[in-house]
Amino acid sequence: MRPNARRTTLADIALAAGVSVATVSKVVNGRGDVAPHTRTRVQELLHQHDYLAPVFRHTEAVESPTIEVQFKGGLTTYVADALEGIIDSAAESGASVVISKASRAPHWARDLVSAGRRAVIAITSVYTTAHLNELARSGLPLVVLDPLHLPDSRVNSVGATNFAGGLAATRHLLSLGHRRVAYIGGPAMAVCAQARMHGYRAALEAEGAQVPDAYVRPGEFTYETGLLGARALLDLPEPPTAVFAGNDEIAVGVIETARTRGLRVPEDLSVVGFDDTSLAQMASPPLTTVRQPLREMGGAALRTALRLANGEKVESHHIELATELVVRASTAPPREGG
Amino acid sequence: MRPNARRTTLADIALAAGVSVATVSKVVNGRGDVAPHTRTRVQELLHQHDYLAPVFRHTEAVESPTIEVQFKGGLTTYVADALEGIIDSAAESGASVVISKASRAPHWARDLVSAGRRAVIAITSVYTTAHLNELARSGLPLVVLDPLHLPDSRVNSVGATNFAGGLAATRHLLSLGHRRVAYIGGPAMAVCAQARMHGYRAALEAEGAQVPDAYVRPGEFTYETGLLGARALLDLPEPPTAVFAGNDEIAVGVIETARTRGLRVPEDLSVVGFDDTSLAQMASPPLTTVRQPLREMGGAALRTALRLANGEKVESHHIELATELVVRASTAPPREGG
DNA sequence: CTGAAAGCGCTTACAG
DNA sequence: CTGAAAGCGCTTACAG
Incomplete structure (x- = not known):
C-alpha cells in the first residue's frame, strides 16, 4: 500500500499503546498473562497499524497477485489456447495463475478471497444471478472470457467479433x-x-x-x-x-x-x-x-483482471477483439457450380 | 521429517562448514562476495541439513498447499490432458494448482518457495544439474511427469510403460x-x-x-x-x-x-x-x-507431490502406469499382403 | 499482570 | 573474500 513506509514492528505498537514490547509480543502470540483491557487496546492498534507477523510478511511482500482461472467441462484446445494467453500475460506482469474447474460450493467466492486470490477469470462459464451476487458480496472482480450471456454491466468480459x-x-x-x-x-x-x-x-x-x-x-x-x-x-x-x-x-x-x-x-x-x-x-x-x-483474448482478460484487482477502473466492461478468416485446405469451389 | 528435532540454523551450518555465520548468511542470500568453493561447500551443507529460511518456514503448516505445475513450449493437448488430471486430483485433496511456463530465472526455486509453493510438477521438462541443485537448495520437492531423462534418484517421476x-x-x-x-x-x-x-x-x-x-x-x-x-x-x-x-x-x-x-x-x-x-x-x-x-498420471504426480510436500517418504522415486492399445479406424490389413 | 533483560536467528556495513 | 561486531525484530524466563 504505502510503498515507502517500513513495516509496523512490535516496538511501534508498544510505543503507541504505552506498554512494553514484551507485552505486545504476548498479545500477538495469544498468551494468557495479559490484562483483558490491555489485550483489547493492543489488538486494536495492531489492526490499525496493519501489523503482520514476520512469518507471514513474505506473502504480502510478493508483488505478485494471484488470479484464479476457472473453466467448465473439459480442458479443450479452446480452453488451453486461452489459458496459454493468460499464462504468458501473467508472466509479463509477475502475476500467478491458479487454474481450477468452476466450483459451486456455498462460499466459493469468499473462499477464493481468503486463499489470496485477487480476481477471477471465467472461460465461457455461465454465471447465474446467484453467482454474481456471491461474487459481488466477496468483492472479487470477475472477467469472463467469451461470455455466453449478453454483456451484463456488472460483469467485465472479453470477446471477439x-x-x-x-x-x-x-x-x-x-x-x-x-x-x-x-x-x-x-x-x-x-x-x-x-x-x-x-x-x-x-x-x-x-x-x-x-x-x-x-x-x-x-x-x-x-x-x-x-x-x-x-x-x-x-x-x-x-x-x-x-x-x-x-x-x-x-x-x-x-x-x-x-x-x-x-x-x-x-x-x-x-x-x-x-x-x-x-x-x-x-x-x-x-x-x-x-x-x-484466443491468446490475445486471454492476455486482455488477465490485464483487465489485474487492473480491477488493483482497484482501477476500466473504460468499458466489454471489449471485443477482431476475428480473421484463415484460408487453408478445407474449402474449394463446389463441384458443379453450387 | 524429524518432528522433534529443532530446525537447522545458520549457526549449525557455520559450525559444520568451519566458517562464520555471516558467510553462511551471504550464501543463503546469494551475495557475490563469497569464494566459489566456500559457496559450494556451504550450499551442500545447507542441503544436507535441510535448511529452510525463517520466512518460508510457515509454508510447512498451510492446510491448502499450492503446487506449481510447469511446462515447456506450448500448451498442447498432451499438456492439457495431464493438467486436467492434476486439477481434478488437486480438487479432491483441497490443493491449489498454479500453472506456468518453466522459468530459468536465477532464483526461480526460491522465488517459488517464497510465493508459498509446496512442490513443483514439471511436465516433460528437461532438468539440468544446475536446476536440480537450485531445487535442492530451496528444499522444494519436484515430480516430473513423463521424464525425458533416465530416472535420477534425486527426482521423483511418473511415467507410462x-x-x-x-x-x-x-x-x-x-x-x-x-x-x-x-x-x-x-x-x-x-x-x-x-x-x-x-x-x-x-x-x-x-x-x-x-x-x-x-x-x-x-x-x-x-x-x-x-x-x-x-x-x-x-x-x-x-x-x-x-x-x-x-x-x-x-x-x-x-x-x-x-x-x-x-x-x-x-x-x-x-x-x-x-x-x-x-x-x-x-x-x-x-x-x-x-x-x-495422462489424466491418471497427472493425478499420481499430484498425490506424490503432496506427500513429498508433507515430508512423507514415497516408496519409489519412479512409477509407471500401464499403456493400452486403442484400436480405431487408422489401421487395416495392407493392400497386397504386406 | 507487567516489563527489564537475556537471548535467538538473522543481516549488514565495514575493517582487514 | 572473510568475519567481528553492531543491530533488528522478536520471544521468553523471571523478578517484581
Whole structure:
C-alpha cells in the first residue's frame, strides 16, 4: 500500500499503546498473562497499524497477485489456447495463475478471497444471478472470457467479433461459388453462437441466397454435434455443398462424417470452422477457419483482471477483439457450380 | 521429517562448514562476495541439513498447499490432458494448482518457495544439474511427469510403460499382416521415445521382420515431424505399408502427408499414434493409438507431490502406469499382403 | 499482570 | 573474500 513506509514492528505498537514490547509480543502470540483491557487496546492498534507477523510478511511482500482461472467441462484446445494467453500475460506482469474447474460450493467466492486470490477469470462459464451476487458480496472482480450471456454491466468480459467472423466465413464460401451453405453451431442461447449464426444469415441474405430452416442446426460446441449434424445435412434431398461450423471441433466432426460417406473435403464438401485452435492446423485437410485470437483474448482478460484487482477502473466492461478468416485446405469451389 | 528435532540454523551450518555465520548468511542470500568453493561447500551443507529460511518456514503448516505445475513450449493437448488430471486430483485433496511456463530465472526455486509453493510438477521438462541443485537448495520437492531423462534418484517421476506400448502398437500392425513397418518418433535422447522405439524393434525382430535404418526416424514430438517423416518414408524405393508414430501429433502429420499424396488411411497406409490425447479421437480417420493414461498420471504426480510436500517418504522415486492399445479406424490389413 | 533483560536467528556495513 | 561486531525484530524466563 504505502510503498515507502517500513513495516509496523512490535516496538511501534508498544510505543503507541504505552506498554512494553514484551507485552505486545504476548498479545500477538495469544498468551494468557495479559490484562483483558490491555489485550483489547493492543489488538486494536495492531489492526490499525496493519501489523503482520514476520512469518507471514513474505506473502504480502510478493508483488505478485494471484488470479484464479476457472473453466467448465473439459480442458479443450479452446480452453488451453486461452489459458496459454493468460499464462504468458501473467508472466509479463509477475502475476500467478491458479487454474481450477468452476466450483459451486456455498462460499466459493469468499473462499477464493481468503486463499489470496485477487480476481477471477471465467472461460465461457455461465454465471447465474446467484453467482454474481456471491461474487459481488466477496468483492472479487470477475472477467469472463467469451461470455455466453449478453454483456451484463456488472460483469467485465472479453470477446471477439463473432458476427463479423460469421459474415467473413460465409462470404468466403459464397465467393467460391457456393449457394447451398449450411450452418452447424453452438447452443442457441449462447450469444457468441447467435452472433456467428446471424453473420452467416446476413451474408447469405445479402446475396439473395436461400436459407432453408433445415440448413441451420444449433447444437453443442462438440465433435459429436459436427458428426451428427453433418449426417442430417447430407441426408437432405438437397444437401449443402458447404458447411460453416460454429467452432473447429464441430468442423472436424463434419469432416469425419464426410470421410465415412466417401465424400472428399474440399472437393465434395467445403467446411469452415471457427476459433483456429491448434486442432484446425492439424485437421486433415487443414481447416479453413475464422481465427479468434484466443491468446490475445486471454492476455486482455488477465490485464483487465489485474487492473480491477488493483482497484482501477476500466473504460468499458466489454471489449471485443477482431476475428480473421484463415484460408487453408478445407474449402474449394463446389463441384458443379453450387 | 524429524518432528522433534529443532530446525537447522545458520549457526549449525557455520559450525559444520568451519566458517562464520555471516558467510553462511551471504550464501543463503546469494551475495557475490563469497569464494566459489566456500559457496559450494556451504550450499551442500545447507542441503544436507535441510535448511529452510525463517520466512518460508510457515509454508510447512498451510492446510491448502499450492503446487506449481510447469511446462515447456506450448500448451498442447498432451499438456492439457495431464493438467486436467492434476486439477481434478488437486480438487479432491483441497490443493491449489498454479500453472506456468518453466522459468530459468536465477532464483526461480526460491522465488517459488517464497510465493508459498509446496512442490513443483514439471511436465516433460528437461532438468539440468544446475536446476536440480537450485531445487535442492530451496528444499522444494519436484515430480516430473513423463521424464525425458533416465530416472535420477534425486527426482521423483511418473511415467507410462512406453516399451510395452511400442510393442503393442507394432504387434497390432504385424497381426494385421504388415511387414514393412516404419517408425517416426520423438527426440533420440528422450527415454520415453527410446523405449517406444525399442518396443517397436523388439516386436519386429521377434517376428524376424526387417528394420531397415531408413525406417527409423527420430525427430520432435510435433505435427511437422510427422509431415516430413512421412514424405521421406513414402519416397523410399520400398515404402512402408504402416507407420508407428511416437505420438498422436506425429501420427496426424503422417495422415496429412498421405492425404496430400492421394493415399488413403488405412487402405493404403496404416498409422498408429501414441498418447490418445483428444486429438486422436478427432483425427480423420480416428486414430488407432496407444493410450497413455495422462489424466491418471497427472493425478499420481499430484498425490506424490503432496506427500513429498508433507515430508512423507514415497516408496519409489519412479512409477509407471500401464499403456493400452486403442484400436480405431487408422489401421487395416495392407493392400497386397504386406 | 507487567516489563527489564537475556537471548535467538538473522543481516549488514565495514575493517582487514 | 572473510568475519567481528553492531543491530533488528522478536520471544521468553523471571523478578517484581
